[in-house]
Amino acid sequence: MGGDRGPNAVVAGIARSAKKNPDIAFILHGPKAELSRLVTRRKHLRGRCEIRDATGVVRMEDKPSQVMRHGKDTSMWSALDCVRDGEATVAVSCGNTGALMALSMIRLRKIPGVNRPAIAVLWPSRNPSGFNVMLDVGADVRADEEDLLQYAIMGASYARNGMHLERPRIGLLNVGTEENKGRAELKAAHDLIEQAAPGGGFDFVGFVEGGDIPGDSCDVIVTDGFTGNVAIKTGEGTAKLIGDLLKEAFKFSPLSRIAALLALTSMRRLQKRIDPRRVNGGVFLGLNGTVVKSHGSADATGVAAAVKLAFQLAQQDLTSKIRARVASAAIPEQDAAEETKVAE
């Protein structure tokens, strides 16, 4: 219910997913009468969509703390509880990101050993897959070296299961690639991630820079939620500005208008490649259950893309895999602690 375009776009999106994927079913959360009306109009949803009545709505301007206290009747709460209770395999929401993360933390709880969950997104890149993973892009504005290590482990799991990369290459975002550069916590994180790489099933390429986010020097970019959030919004804004200037350039003269017509297919191909709707979905990592956050402004195409991503991750059982990876990364430390105990 919380998306900018209301439940109509959501139902249109899941209908599209249902048509393409026979192995998918939905539990929709929101005011029953309204949703029933929308669902019955879509033949692909017939018999594959259950509705849970929830009258409250988390609005975009609601503060996470309010929602945590008074949000029990909302569609967001109801959807997360469905995952918590094992009725749903994964939750998808177009709503308020801060509230969704706060509610996910209290309803699903963090995986043992994870201090800060993270939001991971796919970003258009020069890699063969066409994308990179970046995390955290805004779950938390701070991250210390332990958090960054966990982001590396969780990001590697995401790339392995969501992008089918056997041995993802991890980069740590900094302002230079030299090892002596940047903030103290980054130097500490550099060493921790380097040590974890051999046992963690990933390669560590060391420090990377902003230009590597759309590049091909690594598959997963690890950073704190403040920097990650600014980076993706800067990238999105720049891409949009170029797109608009391009449209303007093509309208400039009769000749350029003809050129635009001739270039239509090529331009559509390019647009498809970098269309943010096609990579729609921030994935919450580090919780007991997968949550996919779709853009608030997602249309049917965007919602369907988020559902597709959610389906893939659920099929791979990403949550269990991350739980195992985080646990095994913690073992050396426990061993060390036990050894110390024995030595004492």
Place this chain on the structure above:
Amino acid sequence: MGGDRGPNAVVAGIARSAKKNPDIAFILHGPKAELSRLVTRRKHLRGRCEIRDATGVVRMEDKPSQVMRHGKDTSMWSALDCVRDGEATVAVSCGNTGALMALSMIRLRKIPGVNRPAIAVLWPSRNPSGFNVMLDVGADVRADEEDLLQYAIMGASYARNGMHLERPRIGLLNVGTEENKGRAELKAAHDLIEQAAPGGGFDFVGFVEGGDIPGDSCDVIVTDGFTGNVAIKTGEGTAKLIGDLLKEAFKFSPLSRIAALLALTSMRRLQKRIDPRRVNGGVFLGLNGTVVKSHGSADATGVAAAVKLAFQLAQQDLTSKIRARVASAAIPEQDAAEETKVAE
């Protein structure tokens, strides 16, 4: 001497500037024999270019600390001392940014009241001027609330004098526009900048996001050097990726190749609008003397753009104006301190 393309690109660039601007003269720093040879070949430089022999070169991989200790014989040191001694009005360098900032700090010294100098760049935006100012983009990886306030004051001076905006609009970069969002130092900086706006000759639009860097909601984006550096490199990388994909798209079919030919003028116009060489030049603010850092990979066009920017800022006497603004912003604090004294 420190640019990626060597002194040839620099001399070609200043020759271009000399041709366009009769009010400009140069003092070149580097190995005299080599530079003389290059300069004599350019007729526009005849009688307008003095050469100072400097045999040492700061290389891209040199550490700032080394250069500060052992860099006395370098062209970079010689160029900065020329500004320090009043022989040159402004220094331009294509060399190692870290070393240039470190040397600028010890040779030119900080303006009284400035804690951390900043590097400001112009960024393509939707504003009428076509650009925004962003600072800091990498002088220092940290900035507290006082630093951010000084960046706002210095950035406003830059926009006023370099872009002729009478009352620049300042935005403080954050992960959301609500006042309760982000890190503690950002909330403190928000209040400091808001208080300084009326007396500082600028408007404060509050928090802005990454998408506002190429946008039109403000003219100056204030942030710490870590975030700023990541943001510009992400933006540059994204723009370059789109440009390359666009080229690919136009090569795809015979039809799109014809389209590319027809669209050539439009595309050139667009390219000119966002060509990073045309906005080449990070400006060091907060020092007793203006220093313009050109891209290391700058060609003649890039060098000429950096020289043009340096000329404009020197003509407006940016350094004196920043000195006055920083001093007047510090006055209320002094007043308050004196009032306290009186009250005691």
